[in-house]
Amino acid sequence: MKLTIVGCSGSFPGPDSPASCYLVEHDGHRLVLDLGSGALGALQRYTDLRSIDAVLLSHLHLDHVADVGSLYVTRKYHPEGPLPALPVIGPRGVAERIVTMYGDSTPAAMSEIFDFREHTAEQQIGPFTVTVMRVRHPVIAYATRVEAGGRSFVFSGDTGPTDALLDITRGADLALFEASFLTEEVAHIVDGAAEIHMTAAQAATQATLAGVDSLVLTHLVPWNSISAIESEARPHFDGSLVIARSGLVIDV
Ligand SMILES: [Zn+2]
Ligand SMILES: [Zn+2]
Helix, strand or coil: CCEEEEEEEECCCCCCCCCCEEEECCCCCEEECCCCCCCHHCCCCCCCCCHHCCCEEECHHHHHHHHHHHHHHHHHCCCCCCCCCCEEEEEECCCHHHHHCCCCCHHHHHHEEEEECCCCCEEEEEEEEEEECCCCCCCEEEEEEEEECCEEECCCCCCCCCHHHHHHHHHCEEEECCCCCCCHHHHHCCHHHHHHCEEEHHHHHHHHCCCCCCEEECCEECCCHHHHHHHHHHHHCCCEECCCCCCCCCEC
């Protein structure tokens, strides 16, 4: 599988990266994981938007879904005419969320363009076997495991440390885990937010506990330095450690 980091900025887009978005390719098929703020522009550097097989949304926070509304425009008004309904798979309420965000009134308004579906525990999309598991976040949120061609990776979505993340990650070849915070920040974080994201140290520890050899840290909040994120994670993980950046291509 080819995994392209389209957007890795956490919670809001940064100067160098859109918010959450990952392109997964295998055998001529393409999945998009999340389509956060600013991601649709960068995604067009890596694929023709008409060639996407499905969009999977980890959860419905804006930094993970904002550009689904813009994708709707590209499909509905394409010069070749409206494109076939694209599966958009997310948590319960995905249709209402996207329709309201875009500014339409009923899910039926988008039903010819998007085939809204809710996550099921496991589904097959082309060559991809996709499994999801609920993780720890204030809204319904999923970690997503993608397998194809005998290889696999797990995208954590947004989550605090949780056994569910370990369960879905065990045996995977690569972990794409969020690292929103640095430990020194946590004392200043309000509203219990420290419980619903991971520090770089926690993400690295979770990857170690899950037994993966390869870790990519993502959902990086722009005010944290990349070197600080890497230095905090390194003592907690012995395998290959990469800090995500927009445009990075990973051969899973
Ligand atoms: Zn987020
Ligand atoms: Zn979130």
